[in-house]
Amino acid sequence: RRNAAARRLVHTAIEGPTFCFDIDGVLKQGQHVLPQAKAVMEILSGNNPLNKKYPFICVTNGGQSSVPEDSGGHKSVETLKTAATDRCRLFSGGSLESERCQRLSKELGVDIGEHQIVQSHTIFRSLVPKYADKPVFIVGGNSDKCRRVAEEYGFKHAYIPADVLAWKPAIWPYHKLTEKEWSYAKQADLSTISFAAVLVFHDSRDWGRDLQLVVDLVRSDSGVFGTVKDPKDASQWTPEKQLPVHFSNPDLLWGNEFNVSRFGQGALQESMAAVYKLTTGYELQRHTGGKPTKATYDYASSLLASQIDHAKTGAPITLHPSPDKIGRVPGRVYMVGDNPASDIAGANNYGWESILVQTGVFRGSRPEEAEHKPTVVARDVLEGIKWALKREG
Numbered sequence: 001r002r003n004a005a006a007r008r009l010v011h012t013a014i015e016g017p018t019f020c021f022d023i024d025g026v027l028k029q030g031q032h033v034l035p036q037a038k039a040v041m042e043i044l045s046g047n048n049p050l051n052k053k054y055p056f057i058c059v060t061n062g063g064q065s066s067v068p069e070d071s072g073g074h075k076s077v078e079t080l081k082t083a084a085t086d087r088c089r090l091f092s093g094g095s096l097e098s099e100r101c102q103r104l105s106k107e108l109g110v111d112i113g114e115h116q117i118v119q120s121h122t123i124f125r126s127l128v129p130k131y132a133d134k135p136v137f138i139v140g141g142n143s144d145k146c147r148r149v150a151e152e153y154g155f156k157h158a159y160i161p162a163d164v165l166a167w168k169p170a171i172w173p174y175h176k177l178t179e180k181e182w183s184y185a186k187q188a189d190l191s192t193i194s195f196a197a198v199l200v201f202h203d204s205r206d207w208g209r210d211l212q213l214v215v216d217l218v219r220s221d222s223g224v225f226g227t228v229k230d231p232k233d234a235s236q237w238t239p240e241k242q243l244p245v246h247f248s249n250p251d252l253l254w255g256n257e258f259n260v261s262r263f264g265q266g267a268l269q270e271s272m273a274a275v276y277k278l279t280t281g282y283e284l285q286r287h288t289g290g291k292p293t294k295a296t297y298d299y300a301s302s303l304l305a306s307q308i309d310h311a312k313t314g315a316p317i318t319l320h321p322s323p324d325k326i327g328r329v330p331g332r333v334y335m336v337g338d339n340p341a342s343d344i345a346g347a348n349n350y351g352w353e354s355i356l357v358q359t360g361v362f363r364g365s366r367p368e369e370a371e372h373k374p375t376v377v378a379r380d381v382l383e384g385i386k387w388a389l390k391r392e393g
């Protein structure tokens with residue numbers, strides 16, 4: 001009997017179910033960590049009737065750490081100023097996976113490893129072989145953190161909007177670089193640099209500036225700022241000739257603590273495409289990663305499969321997708337998300353179960369009300385996980 005029990009424990013540990021969590025609107029609402037999320041982490045860590053640990057991964061279309069929650073109450077002006085500076089520093093966009101998992105571990109009270117997180121810009125790692133030695137234009141955040149992430153990934157020649165404004169302030173005359181921005185702006189003659197691609201990280205903090213600069217670059221001759229392709233020469237405007245533009249996610253909307261959904265990178269993407277079309281007459285060709293794209297689910301499934309292999313055989317955990325693991329997670333995978341167009345559409349297309357919660361973008365109550373119908377609607381992540389575990393028996 002003891003052997004049978006042991007076999008059962010081992011069996012359940014490696015055959016699933018496994019879980020994939022969206023972050024914003026599921027585990028967190030803006031800066032606020034949902035208490036239900038902490039309870040879920042306890043359950044998955046072994047505090048359950050089977051004493052079983054359930055493998056999980058967090059897949060977000062976001063890309064920055066957030067600041068600790070405001071404790072409320074009266075505060076002095078000094079405290080408010082410090083909090084604002086912290087907020088700017090930490091909420092400035094562009095987190096490495098290693099930093100993000102540390103903060104998430106603190107917030108949720110469990111150890112979350114780098115192999116358990118896929119962020120909006122994580123998939124840009126797969127572009128490194130193509131652009132490692134070429135100049136790329138990085139959009140995102142309000143500091144140089146996205147450049148730092150890009151460089152850490154392996155892009156050796158990463159430029160950001162501050163570099164462009166340092167070179168020619170008149171290119172976007174509505175913002176004067178601050179002392180801080182001057183400190184990290186690269187001093188370069190951009191008229192001599194031919195960009196190979198634009199990478200839009202999570203998430204632009206100055207849509208006007210970034211829209212102007214990206215459209216400038218896509219209309220330019222050979223990716224050089226300050227030049228424009230001949231509008232009469234149609235051969236220069238074919239989709240194949242267009243400078244590649246990679247967006248890290250297509251989220252039109254996302255959910256935070258405000259009661260109405262907020263505009264995300266998808267809205268910026270549509271604005272850029274509309275202005276490009278109006279100024280050139282051509283459609284903007286774009287590559288988009290993040291949920292709900294297959295590329296991001298491939299990435300996540302490979303990391304999950306590697307986690308399970310590690311538990312089963314002690315094989316090393318991989319941080320990069322490997323072809324033999326993509327789509328190979330044993331047992332059922334439950335995706336818990338708040339955004340039907342992102343989390344649920346992606347999970348359904350990938351053959352995963354989907355749990356749609358009511359703590360974010362989706363505010364309906366029945367699966368049929370969602371534009372992409374989930375397996376089930378749950379009040380919150382805790383109710384969703386309890387439902388899944390009961391279903392699995």
Ligand code: G3P
Nearest residue numbers: 023024060061062251254
């Ligand atoms: O697109 C905005 C981003 O914050 C959404 O994050 O975690 O809901 O995928 P998430």
Ligand code: MG
Nearest residue numbers: 022024025338
């Ligand atoms: Mg979400």
